[in-house]
Amino acid sequence: MRRWMMLALGTAAQTVACTFLYGLPYTSEALRRDNGLSLGQVGLLVACPTAGLLLTLIAWGALADRFGERTVITSGLAMTAVLLSLAATVNGLVPLGVLLALAGAASASVSAASGRLVIGWFSARERGLAMGIRQTSTPLGMGVAALVVPTLAAHDGVGGTVLFCAALCGVVAVLVGSLATDPPRTTRSAGQEPAANPYRHSALWRIHASSALLCVPQFATNAFAMVFLIDVRGWSAVHAGQLLVLSQVLGAVSRVLAGRWSDRVGSRVRPMRQLSVCIALVMGATALGALRPSPLTDLAMVLACGITASTNGLAFTATAELAGSAWSGRAMGVQNTGQNLAASLTPPLLGGLIASAGYARGFMLAGALAVAACFVIPAVRIPAAPDPTAAPAPDPTAAPDLTAAPAPTAPPAPERDSRTD
Structure with a gap:
């Protein structure tokens, strides 16, 4: 509890x-x-x-x-x-x-x-x-x-x-x-080696990079969905705002479902890869809707606003598990920094492209970056951590680290089949 x-x-x-x-x-x-x-x-x-x-x-x-x-x-x-x-x-x-x-x-x-x-x-x-x-x-x-x-x-x-x-x-x-109570932590003995730096290997950097790429379609839809519906589909501002409330609800639900999915399959990165493909397809449908507006355009935009938010929790979970308990705070700080930078840069840069070349090309670029993210996401095996709610070992000085997966001391193992990541 x-x-x-x-x-x-x-x-x-x-x-x-x-x-x-x-x-x-x-x-x-x-x-x-x-x-x-x-x-x-x-x-x-x-x-x-x-x-x-x-x-x-x-x-x-x-x-x-x-x-x-x-x-x-x-x-x-x-x-x-x-x-x-x-x-x-x-x-x-x-x-x-x-x-x-x-x-x-x-x-x-x-x-x-x-x-x-x-x-x-x-x-x-x-x-x-x-x-x-x-x-x-x-x-x-x-x-x-x-x-x-x-x-x-x-x-x-x-x-x-x-x-x-x-x-x-x-x-x-x-x-x-x-x-609040801090999670259980490892008690380090005198002279014990500090946790290995997880940034010596590429997997964590690739999670940060792919997550930043996936922020582009997310904030492209967040920033331009309302003006898109007004300009392309002729919605009023009030009715467009009401429709986009549904997209925010869908975005929240998609994060929860994606997280549950990752628990069921025992992987964070495999659902991220599959969702990045889905994001690319939905952004492509939205771009097509900009060229040939129809009621399906509205549906594509709502779906885009929802599904583009689905990978956020997976990226943060993968970051913490790859970093290990001793580094997870700093690693999630780096993760947040990359995402916020991408979120800040997307509206002005993509807005310039949309102003000069139209919504279709802007959304197609966002979809292309989601495809790129699919190839950047690493294929790694992240060891499962013990249950932090379990009873501690009798000797507290020998208690294992219960907060997250151990910090990697060697490059993560490559994905051998669909069950390894």
């Missing part, structure tokens, strides 16, 4: 962090009205939290490896709450931007450590499902932001919205600090 409590706390922590990060764009009009900012200045402010997050993900991961998940998540969310409370009291581009960037940097603690908390409490036979559930925090946070922030911004301005996000972070920080 404890492991499900840890999953709930990790998911809640990531959800409130996403509410802050993804809710800020909904305050754009209030920022212009209350602070007298131009649209370009508003865009700069909205980007500040993501910039802060990108710069600190790996550092927070290293702290999680050293001091534990509960300490990192609690302190990071508490700092986020304090910084957002201060941001609610200031005006002007520079002071507000600095505080938002610092708040984003503090919130990165959750991205680096909450996945490590979940991984550490679940055995290999449930870990994919658990991480799939944890990954629903992104659409949950976006949903909370979409439902609450516009109304708050209209009535209470930017200050009221930022205080709401601060309150959410503060409440969850208290819950994590009071209820």
Whole structure:
């Protein structure tokens, strides 16, 4: 039962962090009205939290490896709450931007450590499902932001919205600090060799690279789905938004189902490869729908928004299992950094291509990158970790590492048949 409590706390922590990060764009009009900012200045402010997050993900991961998940998540969310409370009291581009960037940097603690908390409490036979559930925090946070922030911004301005996000972070920080328990860890004896660096071999780098490639179709659909439906299919903004709520639900469900699938087949990378092919096919259908619009175009776009999110949890689970417990915080920090960079670069770069060459070519490029990801994903055998909920050995100094698969000391074995990865 404890492991499900840890999953709930990790998911809640990531959800409130996403509410802050993804809710800020909904305050754009209030920022212009209350602070007298131009649209370009508003865009700069909205980007500040993501910039802060990108710069600190790996550092927070290293702290999680050293001091534990509960300490990192609690302190990071508490700092986020304090910084957002201060941001609610200031005006002007520079002071507000600095505080938002610092708040984003503090919130990165959750991205680096909450996945490590979940991984550490679940055995290999449930870990994919658990991480799939944890990954629903992104659409949950976006949903909370979409439902609450516009109304708050209209009535209470930017200050009221930022205080709401601060309150959410503060409440969850208290819950994590009071209820969370770090997974069992290995007790190292004096003179014992440190865990081998998993980045000496290519498998972990290939997981990061393929995951970043798969972020392109995901954020291509997230960024351009609404304008696509309006421009190509003639939907109104209201009705297009209502249709895309369904796609967010489908995206959350696809993450959970993909995780459960990986548990059943005993592999993270094989479902990733197969899903990358499916993503490429659906993006191809969406591109075709842009050339020949029909009601099937709407269905293709909804499916694309849903299935492109399906591999996120698999990539994070594979990252933690390949890295081992001593390196998983840093490895997931690198994983998050790569994904966020791809997510940040996709809208402006792909938007330029769509503006000059049309939606079809833009979506075809995103599908081609999904095909490339299929070849980048490594074929590896990841050893299963013991169940972390099992009773510890009588001698605690000899207790095995129960948090994840052992850190690799040699290159992962190549895939020999369909049952090895």
